[in-house]
Amino acid sequence: MGTFQIEGGHRLKGNIQPQGAKNEALQILCAVLLTSEEVIIHNIPDILDVNKLIGLLKNLGVKINKKGKGSYTFKSDELNLDYLSSDQFKKDGSGLRGSIMIVGPLLARFGKGFIPKPGGDKIGRRRLDTHFEGFIKLGAEFRYNKEERFYGVEAPNGLKGSFMLLEEASVTGTANIVMAAVLAEGKTTIYNAACEPYLQQLCKMLNSMGAKIKGVGSNLLEIEGVKNLKGCEHTILPDMIEIGSWIGMAAMTKSEITIKNVRWDMLGLIPTTFRKLGITIEQRGDDIYIPAHTDGYEVQSFIDGSIMNISDAPWPGFTPDLLSILLVVATQARGSVLIHQKMFESRLFFVDKLIDMGAKIILCDPHRATVIGHDFKSQLKATTMSSPDIRAGISLLIAALSAKGVSHIHNIEQIDRGYEHIDERLKAIGAKITRT
Numbered sequence: 048m049g050t051f052q053i054e055g056g057h058r059l060k061g062n063i064q065p066q067g068a069k070n071e072a073l074q075i076l077c078a079v080l081l082t083s084e085e086v087i088i089h090n091i092p093d094i095l096d097v098n099k100l101i102g103l104l105k106n107l108g109v110k111i112n113k114k115g116k117g118s119y120t121f122k123s124d125e126l127n128l129d130y131l132s133s134d135q136f137k138k139d140g141s142g143l144r145g146s147i148m149i150v151g152p153l154l155a156r157f158g159k160g161f162i163p164k165p166g167g168d169k170i171g172r173r174r175l176d177t178h179f180e181g182f183i184k185l186g187a188e189f190r191y192n193k194e195e196r197f198y199g200v201e202a203p204n205g206l207k208g209s210f211m212l213l214e215e216a217s218v219t220g221t222a223n224i225v226m227a228a229v230l231a232e233g234k235t236t237i238y239n240a241a242c243e244p245y246l247q248q249l250c251k252m253l254n255s256m257g258a259k260i261k262g263v264g265s266n267l268l269e270i271e272g273v274k275n276l277k278g279c280e281h282t283i284l285p286d287m288i289e290i291g292s293w294i295g296m297a298a299m300t301k302s303e304i305t306i307k308n309v310r311w312d313m314l315g316l317i318p319t320t321f322r323k324l325g326i327t328i329e330q331r332g333d334d335i336y337i338p339a340h341t342d343g344y345e346v347q348s349f350i351d352g353s354i355m356n357i358s359d360a361p362w363p364g365f366t367p368d369l370l371s372i373l374l375v376v377a378t379q380a381r382g383s384v385l386i387h388q389k390m391f392e393s394r395l396f397f398v399d400k401l402i403d404m405g406a407k408i409i410l411c412d413p414h415r416a417t418v419i420g421h422d423f424k425s426q427l428k429a430t431t432m433s434s435p436d437i438r439a440g441i442s443l444l445i446a447a448l449s450a451k452g453v454s455h456i457h458n459i460e461q462i463d464r465g466y467e468h469i470d471e472r473l474k475a476i477g478a479k480i481t482r483t
């Protein structure tokens with residue numbers, strides 16, 4: 048397990064180019080299984096989870112060529128489906144959450160799809176019911192081996208389009224069902240579909256491959272099945288969660304940072320929500336400019352004067368993946384805020400580490416934490432900690448960068464899952480961080 052050593056209290060300054068979006072990349076990479084033709088993808092982030100999925104695709108027989116930084120070609124014309132019954136597949140498939148999305152494309156194209164219980168963040172229960180209920184609606188037979196925690200779906204006679212109202216707007220669930228439905232016979236309607244930019248991008252890519260998906264960007268998708276799909280070229284969006292992480296980092300370290308080419312039109316409520324903590328975010332063309340917050344930042348209140356409350360909701364609501372970052376940034380704000388993580392039940396436990404560092408936080412219950420900001424009157428104290436999940440990990444890193452003294456963060460593989468060469472990029476803008 049790797050460790051970051053961070054000497055806190057230094058201001059950062061400069062430009063940041065965001066990486067390609069992790070959660071989009073995981074969907075897009077699975078979609079290459081839907082065609083035997085070549086698919087070219089640009090802006091693939093060089094991060095642990097994405098590299099693991101590329102490794103899995105390679106073991107499945109996908110021909111993969113790296114063409115340049117972030118650009119690859121994929122050809123799924125001679126797959127080795129026996130790999131799906133191998134021990135290696137059990138290991139590869141359980142290594143990340145995104146692997147679950149190979150099931151839809153395999154089911155659609157080859158009539159069967161398998162997956163061991165996927166990995167990903169340990170942030171509470173992460174059910175897969177939406178995925179499999181969707182496949183069942185399309186006519187697949189489902190089985191689950193409880194002992195081995197191995198899921199399987201089969202549709203030897205092909206899939207048939209259907210109407211489905213999803214129980215919850217699951218992100219990877221919607222992607223999986225869409226990828227199955229594009230090759231099903233007839234029309235599929237998915238209501239209560241997730242509609243994150245990740246999904247919009249996936250649908251855009253599938254349409255460019257010859258799929259017929261309507262309603263992209265909404266929670267009502269209408270899909271007319273086609274017989275087969277062709278190759279395409281696709282570019283992944285900048286990672287909005289990484290962009291939010293840089294905003295938080297800039298504010299908490301009182302640094303002046305420009306985040307380049309962010310695709311403002313795809314950021315949803317992210318800028319608005321950081322502004323609720325009093326953070327100045329300027330739009331300069333397609334860049335985000337964050338001035339040095341030398342006088343700190345003040346939490347706003349609602350129109351009726353009541354205490355600020357920030358919570359997550361399915362898109363276009365505020366993404367749950369940035370709540371841990373907002374929470375850490377709030378520890379130095381002027382004022383108090385209630386952070387309410389509605390989706391995941393174990394994602395706020397990392398606040399213990401922040402409390403150890405001197406932050407004023409009351410963990411009300413597993414979903415809610417009240418943060419009473421220090422207004423920079425008291426600096427956090429450096430400490431040694433371990434990263435429990437990807438977003439808690441980056442939040443602890445932000446805390447360490449603003450703290451007094453030298454901190455150590457263990458288990459940094461959690462951060463490497465989703466942040467491309469974070470130490471190198473931080474060093475380039477003035478951070479004192481080393482990897483051991």
Ligand SMILES: CC(=O)N[C@H]1[C@@H](OP(=O)(O)OP(=O)(O)OC[C@H]2O[C@@H](n3ccc(=O)[nH]c3=O)[C@H](O)[C@@H]2O)O[C@H](CO)[C@@H](O)[C@@H]1O
Nearest residue numbers: 070073144145172173215216217218219220361367368390
């Ligand atoms: C690889 C990937 O893309 N991972 C993302 C994906 O995970 P993933 O697709 O696994 O997450 P889901 O959207 O399925 O659900 C996440 C959690 O939210 C709950 N839930 C979901 C929808 C809803 O309407 N109500 C509700 O309570 C679910 O019960 C579950 O506990 O979406 C999550 C929610 O944005 C993000 O945190 C993850 O980063």
Ligand SMILES: C=C(OP(=O)(O)O)C(=O)O
Nearest residue numbers: 144145167168368437438
């Ligand atoms: C929870 C996350 O990832 P995953 O779904 O891959 O665990 C995340 O990206 O914040």
